[in-house]
Amino acid sequence: MSTLVKQQAPAAAATKALSRRxxxxxxxxxxxxxVVALMIIWAVPTVGLLISSLRPQSVLSSSGxxxxxxxxxxxxxxxxxxxxxxxxxxxxxxNSLLIAVPATVIPLFVAAFAAYAFSxxxxxxxxxxxxxxxxxxxxxxQTTLIPILKLFADWGLTxxxxxxxxxxxxxxxxxxxxxxxxxxGSLPRAVFESAAIDGANHVTSFFRLAVPMSLPAFxxxxxxQFLFVWNDLLVSLIYIGLANPDNLPMxxxxxxxxxxxxxxxxxxxxxxxxxxxxxxxxxxGLQRYFVRGIVGGAVKG
Amino acid sequence: MDARLxxxxxxxxxVPVVLVGYIWGSExxxxxxxxxxxxxxxxxxxxxxxLGFLGFFLIYPTVLTVIRSLQxxxxxxxxxxxxxxxxxxxxxxxxxxxxxxxxxWLVFFTGFTVGMGLLVAVLVxxxxxxxxxxxxxxxxxxxxxxxxxxxWKFMYDYKPAGTAQTGTLNALIGSVGLGPxxxxxxxxxxxxxxxxxxxxxxxxxxxxxxxxxxxxxxIDPGLLEAARMDxxxxxxxxxxxxxxxxxxxxxxxxxxxxxxxxxxxxxxxxLTNGNYSTDVVANLMVKEMFTFGDFGRASAVAVILLLAxxxxxGFNIRKFRSQESMS
Numbered sequence: 001m002s003t004l005v006k007q008q009a010p011a012a013a014a015t016k017a018l019s020r021r022x023x024x025x026x027x028x029x030x031x032x033x034x035v036v037a038l039m040i041i042w043a044v045p046t047v048g049l050l051i052s053s054l055r056p057q058s059v060l061s062s063s064g065x066x067x068x069x070x071x072x073x074x075x076x077x078x079x080x081x082x083x084x085x086x087x088x089x090x091x092x093x094x095n096s097l098l099i100a101v102p103a104t105v106i107p108l109f110v111a112a113f114a115a116y117a118f119s120x121x122x123x124x125x126x127x128x129x130x131x132x133x134x135x136x137x138x139x140x141x142q143t144t145l146i147p148i149l150k151l152f153a154d155w156g157l158t159x160x161x162x163x164x165x166x167x168x169x170x171x172x173x174x175x176x177x178x179x180x181x182x183x184x185g186s187l188p189r190a191v192f193e194s195a196a197i198d199g200a201n202h203v204t205s206f207f208r209l210a211v212p213m214s215l216p217a218f219x220x221x222x223x224x225q226f227l228f229v230w231n232d233l234l235v236s237l238i239y240i241g242l243a244n245p246d247n248l249p250m251x252x253x254x255x256x257x258x259x260x261x262x263x264x265x266x267x268x269x270x271x272x273x274x275x276x277x278x279x280x281x282x283x284x285g286l287q288r289y290f291v292r293g294i295v296g297g298a299v300k301g
Numbered sequence: 302m303d304a305r306l307x308x309x310x311x312x313x314x315x316v317p318v319v320l321v322g323y324i325w326g327s328e329x330x331x332x333x334x335x336x337x338x339x340x341x342x343x344x345x346x347x348x349x350x351x352l353g354f355l356g357f358f359l360i361y362p363t364v365l366t367v368i369r370s371l372q373x374x375x376x377x378x379x380x381x382x383x384x385x386x387x388x389x390x391x392x393x394x395x396x397x398x399x400x401x402x403x404x405x406w407l408v409f410f411t412g413f414t415v416g417m418g419l420l421v422a423v424l425v426x427x428x429x430x431x432x433x434x435x436x437x438x439x440x441x442x443x444x445x446x447x448x449x450x451x452x453w454k455f456m457y458d459y460k461p462a463g464t465a466q467t468g469t470l471n472a473l474i475g476s477v478g479l480g481p482x483x484x485x486x487x488x489x490x491x492x493x494x495x496x497x498x499x500x501x502x503x504x505x506x507x508x509x510x511x512x513x514x515x516x517x518x519x520i521d522p523g524l525l526e527a528a529r530m531d532x533x534x535x536x537x538x539x540x541x542x543x544x545x546x547x548x549x550x551x552x553x554x555x556x557x558x559x560x561x562x563x564x565x566x567x568x569x570x571x572l573t574n575g576n577y578s579t580d581v582v583a584n585l586m587v588k589e590m591f592t593f594g595d596f597g598r599a600s601a602v603a604v605i606l607l608l609a610x611x612x613x614x615g616f617n618i619r620k621f622r623s624q625e626s627m628s
Contacts, residue, residue, distance in 0.1 A: 035428050038421060042438045042503065048469050049452045064467045065455075098305055102312040107354075109320045114351035123344040127625070134621045136359050138614050140564050142586055142603040144362035146369060146596050161305060165312060170358020173351055202343065203328045231445035233567045237587075247305075251447040255571045258451060272451035276444045283443040287436065290443070294508060295515045 053079055053269030060266050079270035088245070088253060089271045096249040096275070099161055099236065100229040103168035104222055107176045110169065112218075115180035116206050120192055130181065136174040144171075145238050152239060159244035167235055172225050179224075179293070183217035184210050220293030223286055227279055250275040320350065363607070370600035379597065386601035396602075399580040402494050403609075406562040406581065409495065413502045414558050415551060418509020422517055423539065425510075435514070439507030446504070446567035453500045454572060457484035488578035497568050497579055505561065509554045516550035517543070556613050563609050582606050 051065040056076045059067075068074060084090040117123075118130050148167065149158065157163040187210065195205050211218075233251040240247050242256065254271050283290060327346040331339045370386055372379035390396045425434045441449060458468030462481055466472045471481040484496040520543065528538045566583035573579040575588065582602055589599035 031424065032428055035424050035430075035434055038424070039434050039437045042441070042506075044469065045452045045456050045503065046440070049455050052455055061467065063465055064469065064472050066469075066472070094303075098309045102309050102316075105313050106316050109317050110350045110354060113320070113324060113347045117344045117347035121340075121344040121347070123341065126344070129348075131618055131621065133355070134618055135614050136355060138560050138610055138617065139359055139363065140583075140603070140606050140610055142564070142583055143366045143607045144359060145586075145603070146590065146600055147362035147365035148358065161308065166354075167358060170354045173354050174359070177351060201328060202347075203324060206324075227443060231447075233445070233447055233570070234583075234587075237570075238590075251445050251567075254451065255447045255567075258447075258454060258571050259574060268451050269455065272448040276448050279443040279445070280440070283440065284436075291439075291511055291515075294511050 049269050049272060053273050055079075057266040079267055080274070083267045083270040083274060086267065089250065089267075089274055091246065092248060092250040092253040093274060095161075095247055096230055096251075099164050099168075099249050100226050102161075102165045103172070103229045104226045106165060107169045107172040107225060108218065108222060111173055111176035111180050111221075112211065113206070114173075114177050115184050116202075116210050118177070118181045119185040119187075120205065120210070121202070133174050133177050133181075137178060139174075141171050141234070145234075149238055157239075159240055159247055161247065163239040164229075164236055167239055168225075168229050168232070171235065172228065176221055176225065179221050180214065180217055183214050187213050216289065216292065219286070220289045223282055223289055224293050227282065230279060323350070366600045366603050369596060370604045372597050372600075374595040374597050376594075376596055382597065386598045387605070389598060390601055390605060395580065396585060398578055399575070399582050399585045400605075402491065402579065402581050403563060403565070405491060405494055406498060406501075406565050407559055410498050410501055410505075410562040410565075411555055411558040413498070414505045414509050415555050417502060417506040418513050418554065419547070419551065421506060421510045422514040423543070426514065426517055435507075435510065438510055441504045442507045446501075447571050449500055449504050450568055450571035453503075454485075457496060459483040459486065485573055485579075486577050491578055493573060493577045493579045497572060500568055500572070501561075501565065505558065509558070512554050513547060513550055516547055520546050556616060560610060560613060563606060 048065045051068050052060060054075045054077070055065065055068055056074055056078060059074050118126065152158045152163045157166075191209055191213075192205055195209060200208070230249075231251060232249075233255060236249050236252050237255075240249075240252070242248070242252070245253070245256075248256075250271075254268070254275060257265070257268060257271060324347065327343070331343050331346065334342060369379065371381060371383060373382045373385070390400075421434075421438055425431045425438075428434065455467075456469045457471075458466070459471060459481055460466050460468070466475050466481055468481075468484075470484060474480040474482065482492075485493050487493050487496075525538055525542060528542055533541065564583055565581050566587070569575055569579055569581050569584045570587070575581070575584045580588075583606065586599050586602040586606070589595050589602060
């Protein structure tokens, strides 16, 4: 019985392969078509806005962006010029930078020491404490807003950058500690043991071994935290507040522009692209780290 | 020079210097202790800055919020009101509408994002221009939800029937004689909520795709080839082998999406501010805070959000512990 099956098998496989080949060319074409269609669907919204941002105000409300491809070609940089002068986006861009850079640097350093302690020091309660960090990863920051806002108000911090620097450090830390500890903890134990035998203390191990070997993780984390802060709306909306427009970052300024029914709406496209410029540059320049951070950051499958 | 720029530079340089100095100093301090005590004290000195931030910005305020949710509106002398704020939430039609919307978000945002992420990951795995396709689909994740809102405001733009439609979607369906539809102004069938969900699916599919794709590449190709040799067609290979092997990854992505859906705020705040039956719990909380100034109710809303997330927190912790015990 088994010999019979064995003899028949090659013939059956051959006919199957033949029919597969003829149908596979058609299948490949359909597959490519579907993927290209998905790419177009995903790109059209952004491309549409990019073209809209380059069209003069006079035609924006009467014709769609796709009419720009036919004559008369109406293109202008006026919206980008106006956005910096009128809508306060220039100031908001500076604010976003002044908020995001310190709010990236502080948690990186604070997390690095904690991650090292979690990885290479033994102490009672270590595992339990790290489980708390894992739990804090998902705590919605909504549950912290009201008490912190009240404290900041008492201390006269509301409306100031220091408030959001500190808040973003606190909110970003669980992920930062988690990501760095996962990376540092997986470094080869032998390296640290032989360093200790050679008389290196923890400070030396940290700066000479753990940090240099963990640079990819630091890079991924820095990109993440920077983008998280740069793209944040809620934290700056609560702790800086609409009452302090001079200190608001771009997200809050643009969100305000969307909701206002004033004459600035034609600047929205240009404003959005100004706010996207830095994230997109980071994304294209450092995509490798970006992807690594995402894959490494998800609780491993 | 702008005083704020000076402050920012001071922080960027000063904080690392102070922290490194702190660690050096603490090492110098523990040196006076006996070796045994040194091992006990040192880890806590290294952890102290992080624990301070976590305690102050996450744990302590969460406890205060739970307490505040049991108090009334008056902020100066808040009175204990028991579960009144929670009773309000579960009897008020606006609040229940927001809760219903979050359920829709949870089901449809999670389902579509994970489904599309899986579909795209499997499809692009078989084309030559994989990295280009991935970049395009992944790109929306890098931008802010506010920017995404602006992009989709132009997509969903609505002009009264009879005038030229400048919104991409209305122009598209208009070309086959349909519409126009007020995508963001339609409470019926919660259409506008689904329109908002679509924006977030557009943003987050890339996230699901990247993680699923990484897991897909980790599957031993010999396993799939063996199944093909045994006569399984591509669909059977996918359903019987690929999908089960991706199971844990899909669970991880799904839990992340569930949390994202529960915390949904920016998109709703920017595009509709909760009008036209699109409100969600996180936006309701901000409204209770700033529009109505009722910190008691706002705290109760936040606690309900936390309670909804607790099962996932438990799930993540259990998962983490089993991973740790394996390694």
